[in-house]
Amino acid sequence: MSQPRPILLKGGRLLCPASGTDETGDLLLERGSIAALGGELEAPAEAEIIDCTDKWVAPGLIDLHVHLREPGQEYKEDIASGTAAAAAGGFTAVCSMPNTEPVNDSAAVTEMILERARKAGSCRVYPVGAITPGLKGKALSQMAELKDAGCVAVSDDGHPVSDSRLLRRAMEYASGFNLPVICHSEELSLSAGGAMHEGPMATALGLPGIPAEAEVAAVERDLTLAGLTGARVHIAHISCAGSVAALKRAQEAGWAVSGETAPHYLALCDQDVGNYDTHRKMNPPLRSAADREAVRQALASGVIEALATDHAPHSVLEKELEFGFAAFGVTGLETALGIMLELVNEHLLKPLAMIDRMSAAPARLLGLPGGSLAAGGPADVVVIDPKAIWYVDPVNMRSKSANTAFAGRRMPGRAVLTVCGGKVTFRLEA
Numbered sequence: 001m002s003q004p005r006p007i008l009l010k011g012g013r014l015l016c017p018a019s020g021t022d023e024t025g026d027l028l029l030e031r032g033s034i035a036a037l038g039g040e041l042e043a044p045a046e047a048e049i050i051d052c053t054d055k056w057v058a059p060g061l062i063d064l065h066v067h068l069r070e071p072g073q074e075y076k077e078d079i080a081s082g083t084a085a086a087a088a089g090g091f092t093a094v095c096s097m098p099n100t101e102p103v104n105d106s107a108a109v110t111e112m113i114l115e116r117a118r119k120a121g122s123c124r125v126y127p128v129g130a131i132t133p134g135l136k137g138k139a140l141s142q143m144a145e146l147k148d149a150g151c152v153a154v155s156d157d158g159h160p161v162s163d164s165r166l167l168r169r170a171m172e173y174a175s176g177f178n179l180p181v182i183c184h185s186e187e188l189s190l191s192a193g194g195a196m197h198e199g200p201m202a203t204a205l206g207l208p209g210i211p212a213e214a215e216v217a218a219v220e221r222d223l224t225l226a227g228l229t230g231a232r233v234h235i236a237h238i239s240c241a242g243s244v245a246a247l248k249r250a251q252e253a254g255w256a257v258s259g260e261t262a263p264h265y266l267a268l269c270d271q272d273v274g275n276y277d278t279h280r281k282m283n284p285p286l287r288s289a290a291d292r293e294a295v296r297q298a299l300a301s302g303v304i305e306a307l308a309t310d311h312a313p314h315s316v317l318e319k320e321l322e323f324g325f326a327a328f329g330v331t332g333l334e335t336a337l338g339i340m341l342e343l344v345n346e347h348l349l350k351p352l353a354m355i356d357r358m359s360a361a362p363a364r365l366l367g368l369p370g371g372s373l374a375a376g377g378p379a380d381v382v383v384i385d386p387k388a389i390w391y392v393d394p395v396n397m398r399s400k401s402a403n404t405a406f407a408g409r410r411m412p413g414r415a416v417l418t419v420c421g422g423k424v425t426f427r428l429e430a
């Protein structure tokens, strides 16, 4: 394969949370790697020189939690469209959840995903394998096989393992292969039948509720089992104050636990379901304004270490329905950075902390390459214009699905260039 042309990113604000770098300078990408950073750099004659004045130059964003829908539901998304959406959102790597059809519970499915991702070429894809075959919660998957094939973690996302004894065994087993366990923490006996967060808004709309306790009770159980087993446990899509408090306690106990939240829990709350908008329906649901504030503070303090989109594309067939019948899930790859820039503008996060939550922390949590601008690392980089105002139009998304929760929203900035492995995977047309 031919090497991409060297790229010199000139005069940007270099943001590397791993080293604490936040200074103006150049970044040189050569032969798929970061060749040098800082100060004024000489470019090789054949290099493309890109002026990054007033732009941020950061390690490519890494999303721990996306649904690429391939194999099996390519009418919603496929690996090519999902990774193109990722690149347009500034991401250079995504972790793909196993609730495909068939479920990713085997080397065959993992290898197929990796092969398609290599062909699509828009970003790195790290498959996450199922904890139980078919996500049925009955037995343990062949985790050695999944790891050998390329899975970076195991998860029950979308279909929680209700049997605590089985989950304990899963954590013990996964530890043996150094595979983190990503928990979708939901007590199904409490959430069953619900459509939105249980509270006054659900009552007013006449919709069946999902209490925050359905999440908190499961988070408590999952963290308790992390303490018992010593396993690396990561809590997916944290949406409420009770889960934050539980995670903080478990961290103080010294357990190997971490958590993520998603942009919609930072920017919206149950009031925003307002007009029975099915693009505001996801699982876990949008919580109270107080929960949103707790989640925002936890992301700022680092109790919640990572931002992940839970990009969950669904077609109009699943979304243009009565609220109760619509599918859970919203897209996120193309809007996540804009929502995080809002938090920067509100002084909740410094730019360096934003890049930590979206790149360095995800890399650290799953031991993935990237997440840093250090010389010698992969040339996975995003250039961000923090002042490029745009408005979300579902029609203009790279994703095959238009189920964004942020249609019409003003975004304060965006990715203007994404480079993965030294190759330009997205460039905003001027």
Ligand code: DOR
Residues within 6 Å of the ligand: 067, 099, 157, 158, 159, 184, 281, 282, 283, 284, 312, 313, 328, 329, 330
């Ligand atoms: O809203 C959600 N959508 N939550 C999940 O846990 C699964 C996901 C999906 O796959 O659509």
Ligand code: ZN
Residues within 6 Å of the ligand: 065, 067, 097, 157, 158, 310, 312
């Ligand atoms: Zn998910």
